[in-house]
Amino acid sequence: MSEINNLINQVKSFFSLDHVYFDTPEYVKFHDELLNFIFSNHCDQTEEWKIISENLVYKSTQFMSRQEANVILVELNKLKCYVLSRENDPLFRYLHPQIAQATQKLYLEDNFTNASENAFKEIASRVRKLFVIIKPDEQPPNNDYPLMTTVFSDKNPMIEFCDRTNVSGKNTQLGYMLMLAGAMSALRNPNAHSNDNKITKEDCNRQLIFASMLMYKIDEAVKYSGISE
Numbered sequence: 678m679s680e681i682n683n684l685i686n687q688v689k690s691f692f693s694l695d696h697v698y699f700d701t702p703e704y705v706k707f708h709d710e711l712l713n714f715i716f717s718n719h720c721d722q723t724e725e726w727k728i729i730s731e732n733l734v735y736k737s738t739q740f741m742s743r744q745e746a747n748v749i750l751v752e753l754n755k756l757k758c759y760v761l762s763r764e765n766d767p768l769f770r771y772l773h774p775q776i777a778q779a780t781q782k783l784y785l786e787d788n789f790t791n792a793s794e795n796a797f798k799e800i801a802s803r804v805r806k807l808f809v810i811i812k813p814d815e816q817p818p819n820n821d822y823p824l825m826t827t828v829f830s831d832k833n834p835m836i837e838f839c840d841r842t843n844v845s846g847k848n849t850q851l852g853y854m855l856m857l858a859g860a861m862s863a864l865r866n867p868n869a870h871s872n873d874n875k876i877t878k879e880d881c882n883r884q885l886i887f888a889s890m891l892m893y894k895i896d897e898a899v900k901y902s903g904i905s906e
Contacts, residue, residue, distance in 0.1 A: 680714050681757045688750050697741040699734045704741070708733065718760065719774030725752040725759075772885055773892040775799055780885060789881035796888035797865040800857070803895065804828050810904065811835050821861035829854040829898070838898045853894055860891060 687707040691697045697704045711729075720726050729752045732745040759781070768784075769777050779799040783792035801821045808817035808828055812835070818824045828835045831851035838853050840846045864884055876884070899906060 685753050688746055691746050699737045725756045728752045773889040776889045776892055789878050790875050793881045793884040796885050822858050825858040836898045836902045
């Protein structure tokens with residue numbers, strides 16, 4: 678929490694400066710620390726970050742207006758609320774930041790079925806983007822099950838979880854491919870698998886933890902495979 682409080686205070690300090698340019702030392706420090714916070718907390722896919730980035734200074738001839746600084750302050754405070762609620766909720770302390778971002782609002786509204794669905798949609802969306810990064814001239818599979826078996830194939834994977842030159846590595850690749858593909862088949866659309874159309878809070882908790890485990894393994898695989906997202 679101290680990180681984002683520090684960022685908020687830095688923006689407030691800009692109001693005492695005549696102009697904040699691209700190379701103003703205070704802005705350079707803020708920009709570097711902001712990027713570190715955003716990406717280390719997996720906030721780069723949030724609407725708040727989208728708005729913040731639109732109001733940053735990117736050109737040497739440009740300076741930050743008071744209106745732009747105010748917009749950044751508002752969005753940083755929204756991110757602060759998000760981070761604070763995540764830290765204070767026992768469940769959300771353990772969730773992958775992207776899963777938390779995709780599910781928290783629905784979960785807190787007791788909309789557990791859609792929260793669970795969003796978690797696995799978030800995984801599918803990320804894997805689809807990774808496919809496009811690796812093979813920009815090809816279209817990823819429309820169905821999420823073959824998407825997982827293609828990207829994380831145990832025979833010819835686009836993304837590897839670990840060294841596959843030994844039996845243990847081959848089994849690891851196969852196991853996580855099957856878990857991801859199975860999650861897309863069994864959990865991606867809970868409304869299609871139940872006459873009741875609803876899951877309990879306890880079931881949702883378990884599914885969000887499972888989705889987070891898978892997302893963290895994707896983090897590891899992306900790093901191991903040397904892919905830049």
